[in-house]
Amino acid sequence: MKTVKIDLVIERQENKLWGRVTYNGNLITDTAPTVAELETKIKKLLEDFEDVNPDTVEFTHSYDIYALFEHFDFLKISNVAKHAGMNPALLRQYVSGAKNPSEEQARRIEETLHRLADEIKKSVLVVS
Structure with a gap:
C-alpha cells in the first residue's frame, strides 16, 4: 500500500x-x-x-496558534514566550483568540517551537 x-x-x-x-x-x-x-x-x-x-x-x-497549544497542552505559554523573546501576555492573547499574530510573530513562535523540539530530540536520559 x-x-x-x-x-x-x-x-x-x-x-x-x-x-x-x-x-x-x-x-x-x-x-x-x-x-x-x-x-x-x-x-x-x-x-x-x-x-x-x-x-x-x-x-x-x-x-492555528490556539489549536497548537490545545493539542500540545504540556507546553507552558509563558515559557515558550520567554524562549521566543516575547511578552507572555501577548502570546496568551494569541492563544485565547483575543488577538491574531502577524506572520512575523507566528514565524517567530514556530521557529522557537522547532528549536525547543530539536533540543528535546538531542536529550538522552540516563538511569542511575
Whole structure:
C-alpha cells in the first residue's frame, strides 16, 4: 500500500477543532473535540467521497496558534514566550483568540517551537 500524505489544517472555532484538507481539488472539512477524533472523521470522509483507503492516509498537521497549544497542552505559554523573546501576555492573547499574530510573530513562535523540539530530540536520559 502506498502512503498518501495530506496536509490537515487544524483551527479552533467556538470551542471545537475544525479540520480541513484539500484532495483532488475538493475541500473536505469536519469538527471534533480532539485531533485524533478529527483525523478519524476526515479519513472516513476521504474514504466516502474520494475512495481513499484510510489505512494509507498520513496527515501532516498545520495548526492555528490556539489549536497548537490545545493539542500540545504540556507546553507552558509563558515559557515558550520567554524562549521566543516575547511578552507572555501577548502570546496568551494569541492563544485565547483575543488577538491574531502577524506572520512575523507566528514565524517567530514556530521557529522557537522547532528549536525547543530539536533540543528535546538531542536529550538522552540516563538511569542511575
